[in-house]
Amino acid sequence: MRTMRKVAIIGVGITPFRARYLDKTYFELAYDATKLALEDANKNGAEINHNNLESTVYGIYNELFERQFMPDIFINSYIGMNNKPGTRIASGGATGGYTVRMAYSEVASGLSDLCLCLGVEKCNDCYDEQTGVTTPEVLNAIAYSADMTYEYPMGMMAASSYVSMVNAHYEEFGNPTEEQMAYVSVKNHGNAMLNPKSQAPMKVSVENVLNSRIICFPFKLLDCCLYSEASAALILANEEKVKELGVENPIWITGVGAANTDCFIGNREDMGRLYSNIYAAKAAYKMANLDYNNIKSQIDLAELHDAFSGQEVISYEELGFVPFGEGGPWIEKTFEKPGEGPWLNGELPCCPSGGLIGCGHAVGATGIMSTGEAALQLRGDAGKHQVSINKGRAISHSIGGPGAAYAAIIVMANEEGLKKP
Amino acid sequence: MSEEFKDHQIRDVIKINYKYTMGGQSKFFIELKNNKKLLGTKCKKCGKTWMPPRINCSDCYEPADWLELKQTGTIEVSTIVWYTTSAFIKAIPYGIGFIKLDGAETALLQGIFSENLVPSKIKKGKRVKAVFNKQRDGKMTDFFFVPEDEYDNWISKPEYEGGV
Numbered sequence: 001m002r003t004m005r006k007v008a009i010i011g012v013g014i015t016p017f018r019a020r021y022l023d024k025t026y027f028e029l030a031y032d033a034t035k036l037a038l039e040d041a042n043k044n045g046a047e048i049n050h051n052n053l054e055s056t057v058y059g060i061y062n063e064l065f066e067r068q069f070m071p072d073i074f075i076n077s078y079i080g081m082n083n084k085p086g087t088r089i090a091s092g093g094a095t096g097g098y099t100v101r102m103a104y105s106e107v108a109s110g111l112s113d114l115c116l117c118l119g120v121e122k123c124n125d126c127y128d129e130q131t132g133v134t135t136p137e138v139l140n141a142i143a144y145s146a147d148m149t150y151e152y153p154m155g156m157m158a159a160s161s162y163v164s165m166v167n168a169h170y171e172e173f174g175n176p177t178e179e180q181m182a183y184v185s186v187k188n189h190g191n192a193m194l195n196p197k198s199q200a201p202m203k204v205s206v207e208n209v210l211n212s213r214i215i216c217f218p219f220k221l222l223d224c225c226l227y228s229e230a231s232a233a234l235i236l237a238n239e240e241k242v243k244e245l246g247v248e249n250p251i252w253i254t255g256v257g258a259a260n261t262d263c264f265i266g267n268r269e270d271m272g273r274l275y276s277n278i279y280a281a282k283a284a285y286k287m288a289n290l291d292y293n294n295i296k297s298q299i300d301l302a303e304l305h306d307a308f309s310g311q312e313v314i315s316y317e318e319l320g321f322v323p324f325g326e327g328g329p330w331i332e333k334t335f336e337k338p339g340e341g342p343w344l345n346g347e348l349p350c351c352p353s354g355g356l357i358g359c360g361h362a363v364g365a366t367g368i369m370s371t372g373e374a375a376l377q378l379r380g381d382a383g384k385h386q387v388s389i390n391k392g393r394a395i396s397h398s399i400g401g402p403g404a405a406y407a408a409i410i411v412m413a414n415e416e417g418l419k420k421p
Numbered sequence: 422m423s424e425e426f427k428d429h430q431i432r433d434v435i436k437i438n439y440k441y442t443m444g445g446q447s448k449f450f451i452e453l454k455n456n457k458k459l460l461g462t463k464c465k466k467c468g469k470t471w472m473p474p475r476i477n478c479s480d481c482y483e484p485a486d487w488l489e490l491k492q493t494g495t496i497e498v499s500t501i502v503w504y505t506t507s508a509f510i511k512a513i514p515y516g517i518g519f520i521k522l523d524g525a526e527t528a529l530l531q532g533i534f535s536e537n538l539v540p541s542k543i544k545k546g547k548r549v550k551a552v553f554n555k556q557r558d559g560k561m562t563d564f565f566f567v568p569e570d571e572y573d574n575w576i577s578k579p580e581y582e583g584g585v
């Protein structure tokens with residue numbers, strides 16, 4: 001690791017997250033995000049265009065969404081990257097975070113000086129003819145990610161997979177309660193109201209969440225993220241390139257941690273754990289010289305992977321923000337208390353963008369959006385949902401796959417954050 | 422002046438048929454189909470039991486032996502699904518959970534059927550027993566679990582039967 005080169009995010013491009021784009025294909029969305037990232041890099045002082053990009057790492061989860069195997073090669077053509085290397089990453093819901101990790105590796109290793117990290121997903125072209133809506137068919141396209149022999153035939157799908165871990169956590173610790181989970185939905189839908197790119201900006205109450213329709217006991221509709229269509233892109237550069245281009249505000253990637261835990265929840269020592277989170281967090285923090293036991297006071301914000309409200313609560317514990325079993329009480333006791341908890345004005349704002357529940361979940365794009373959002377926060381360019389930046393450091397978090405077996409965590413710092421202990 | 426956008430969508434489907442090999446796991450499905458047995462495996466070296474079965478131990482890279490497991494077990498965690506995929510939406514609400522069969526170390530995901538499907542009926546710690554389809558294909562859907570106190574009712578239905 002000592003031989004790796006320093007890598008910075010110099011440009012961020014995120015398209016609006018929407019339920020459906022009828023005016024754009026997946027490769028057109030990818031083009032838009034790439035163009036936005038190039039424009040942002042230019043605003044950030046670098047005079048570059050797509051011809052300067054040396055390689056692409058693509059994050060695209062699901063061929064069935066795109067109705068296309070190897071969708072990356074069609075994007076590669078459309079974004080004008082022919083005759084350059086392109087690598088596709090597919091790691092379920094963690095695709096985005098893993099893609100950032102591999103793009104980091106591309107630059108840190110010296111293979112590229114300027115690399116495009118590009119995620120896209122367009123799920124709502126799936127269509128269920130029997131109900132006349134998209135969602136059941138989207139869910140089916142996702143459910144093929146469960147083990148096809150032992151789990152898919154049982155009716156396993158994303159919500160029932162995540163809810164199993166949340167229910168096991170509840171059995172062990174007595175939380176998260178349904179009310180504590182609802183607080184996450186209140187927070188993330190609320191934060192999304194300040195993010196113009198979000199799909200589900202809403203002022204919701206705890207009662208609204210508790211009274212929304214049951215999806216998978218005890219998850220209700222408002223506990224679940226939405227399926228989105230969107231693309232997100234980052235432009236990564238090594239230190240020399242950052243200097244050469246005169247980038248004004250580089251955001252350095254100081255830690256990348258990833259781990260895959262057992263995809264069979266029933267094989268885990270404790271079913272109320274997403275062990276991948278714990279290993280990925282420890283690896284990322286160690287690389288960034290941060291302390292797992294003290295991380296909450298070392299970073300300004302966390303863009304978490306809140307696929308389901310109850311799982312965000314568990315993530316507080318697994319990422320080291322609070323001790324095990326104290327995630328639910330942390331969000332509940334800090335409601336409307338400035339400077340405390342995971343709220344937008346709290347001690348550690350979690351999902352200021354609105355996260356997956358508020359901004360949306362366009363799988364391959366999601367972890368790239370959250371990394372980009374965290375980078376914009378560290379630059380002071382986040383907009384209305386800007387949080388106060390004191391330590392100059394942030395994390396993004398991506399999980400996914402059967403039983404959330406995949407996890408990837410990215411630690412970032414601005415120039416100030418690099419210097420602070 | 423730019424032209425007004427009009428969208429265009431097409432109907433399409435991706436469908437692939439399989440004759441899928443179960444490889445080293447084949448014995449599990451053959452015994453399930455022919456003899457209503459639930460086989461796990463046990464590592465020759467460390468003694469860990471695997472369910473779903475693996476003929477190789479992933480922990481110590483040694484082969485594992487077949488081992489018949491009891492058809493009773495305990496629910497470790499469960500849920501009731503009220504909204505789901507296009508393939509299962511006609512089946513809602515349905516219960517699924519991870520069941521640790523007596524003698525196994527790992528828990529198996531299975532359907533949990535109940536005549537009174539409420540969370541308290543299928544919660545952690547509840548005892549369940551396997552019920553088999555009379556018509557079996559050598560697939561996981563050949564069996565399911567029911568609360569122990571409903572077992573006799575379920576096996577008296579014409580399409581189901583008890584195990585061994």
Ligand SMILES: [Zn+2]
Pocket residue numbers: 464465466467468469478479480481482483
């Ligand atoms: Zn072994």
